[in-house]
Amino acid sequence: MIPFQYIVEKKQWFTPADRVLIAVSGGVDSVVLLDMMCQLPSELRPIIGIAHVNHQLRDVSDVEEQFVQALAASYDVPCYCYQWAEGAELQTGIEYEAREIRYQFFEQVMMDQQFNILLTAHHQDDQAETVLMKLIRGGLLEEKTGIPQQRTFGPGKIIRPLLDYTKVELRHYATEHKLAYSEDASNASDQFMRNRLRHDVLPQLQAENPQAVNHLSEFAQELTELMAAYQPYLEQLMAEVIKVKEELLTVDIPLLLSHSRAVQKLILKEGLKILFQQDGQFNKRYIEETLDWLQTSAGNSRLDWQGDWQCIRTYDVLEIQRQDQPAVFKSTDEVVISAINQWYPLSPTETFGLFKGGIDRSELPENALVMSIPKAAIKLPLRLRHRQPGDRMTYKGGQGTKKLKDIFINQKVPQAERDRAWIVAEQTGQIVWTIGYKQCRLSNDAITDTMNYILVYQRDYIQE
Numbered sequence: 001m002i003p004f005q006y007i008v009e010k011k012q013w014f015t016p017a018d019r020v021l022i023a024v025s026g027g028v029d030s031v032v033l034l035d036m037m038c039q040l041p042s043e044l045r046p047i048i049g050i051a052h053v054n055h056q057l058r059d060v061s062d063v064e065e066q067f068v069q070a071l072a073a074s075y076d077v078p079c080y081c082y083q084w085a086e087g088a089e090l091q092t093g094i095e096y097e098a099r100e101i102r103y104q105f106f107e108q109v110m111m112d113q114q115f116n117i118l119l120t121a122h123h124q125d126d127q128a129e130t131v132l133m134k135l136i137r138g139g140l141l142e143e144k145t146g147i148p149q150q151r152t153f154g155p156g157k158i159i160r161p162l163l164d165y166t167k168v169e170l171r172h173y174a175t176e177h178k179l180a181y182s183e184d185a186s187n188a189s190d191q192f193m194r195n196r197l198r199h200d201v202l203p204q205l206q207a208e209n210p211q212a213v214n215h216l217s218e219f220a221q222e223l224t225e226l227m228a229a230y231q232p233y234l235e236q237l238m239a240e241v242i243k244v245k246e247e248l249l250t251v252d253i254p255l256l257l258s259h260s261r262a263v264q265k266l267i268l269k270e271g272l273k274i275l276f277q278q279d280g281q282f283n284k285r286y287i288e289e290t291l292d293w294l295q296t297s298a299g300n301s302r303l304d305w306q307g308d309w310q311c312i313r314t315y316d317v318l319e320i321q322r323q324d325q326p327a328v329f330k331s332t333d334e335v336v337i338s339a340i341n342q343w344y345p346l347s348p349t350e351t352f353g354l355f356k357g358g359i360d361r362s363e364l365p366e367n368a369l370v371m372s373i374p375k376a377a378i379k380l381p382l383r384l385r386h387r388q389p390g391d392r393m394t395y396k397g398g399q400g401t402k403k404l405k406d407i408f409i410n411q412k413v414p415q416a417e418r419d420r421a422w423i424v425a426e427q428t429g430q431i432v433w434t435i436g437y438k439q440c441r442l443s444n445d446a447i448t449d450t451m452n453y454i455l456v457y458q459r460d461y462i463q464e
């Protein structure tokens, strides 16, 4: 076991002038931390205080509080206790609430008593459990760094000096130094995921390799270091490629695409993290989806994410913003339809949706134009765009393909209407529908056939 004094000297977390508050629950970890801190030689030892929260959740809570107070007296350090009266009445969410209350109290004591550092007794097993939980729950890679050894907190910072020790080492220390401590009852129950990992999963992993806990915490440490190493590089790239202003993310597309796919993903992810700060988590799938679309789209086009956000490409510039931003409701030249059963706005007055067959016609908007086509005949995504020179399509009742221009001429469509008409192309580029004018040969009338896709276009003429 590495001597605590050695770690303190190396990390230089505090000086004798610092005022350090130690969170002591009375369990073995925090009792050991308190002892280690009090045993430091005077040239390393800061001014120490203890904070304890009596959650009143168990019969022994009061006994524990008395125990912590007696412990403080034995080391001759001040002890600040808080009795949480409401704890006894709470039925659900106790863990979360109790934790919130604890940290609020710690912060209050730090401010009132001029402490600048808070210590908690999290150790290597806590770290391994945290990493495992985060890996199991999913999320962003950078969230898998586990418990940070230090971060800002209240009027100063919080430090976890025991992250280098395993629970076994701490128990060993307690036995060796004849330290008394109490057992935490909530840890004995398998009610929470953390406890299940602690009691079932981690022991099995350790049976495979006794160093498993150590390796999980090493993983968190190395990931933290790796991220710290690439952070300045990433920040520089971000400054060149991306701008985030309030709820608008602007991207320089050629610059973004000039980097490797891995770097493109990092840049976009960082940008989205800033953009979504207030809006909770974004879906990681957006990153891949957006990059794929940027590779294949050109000119003016738009991609709608499921949810409230959309990407608008205007040649070399990508803007990501909320769908209800008025500025985006201009008619763009291309909209990619990748999701089923969802409406996509095409302009302020037009919407388009791709639905599964079998729908009831009465569920469709009254004035909608509808086309039905066998699912097997088209590949998604669909692209909605306006006409381009050389466009041809097959059509119902016709032979081979026909120039779109001739279709318009035959139907005497005015020039302005030709420019504004929407053309639906499937993934291979084949035109399946010139909306309002012609459907491709494979289309049929069977809306109720579940083997079909139903394409629906709606235009609100009244608002125009």
Ligand SMILES: Nc1ncnc2c1ncn2[C@@H]1O[C@H](COP(=O)(O)OP(=O)(O)OP(=O)(O)O)[C@@H](O)[C@H]1O
Pocket: 022, 023, 024, 025, 029, 030, 051, 052, 053, 054, 055, 099, 102, 119, 120, 121, 122, 126
């Ligand atoms: N009732 C308490 N009074 C004072 N300190 C406590 C108390 N409970 C926990 N602590 C401190 O917090 C540390 C971690 O305890 P535990 O893992 O139970 O809590 P946590 O704060 O919920 O952890 P996390 O931050 O990982 O959610 C303990 O080692 C101790 O330093």
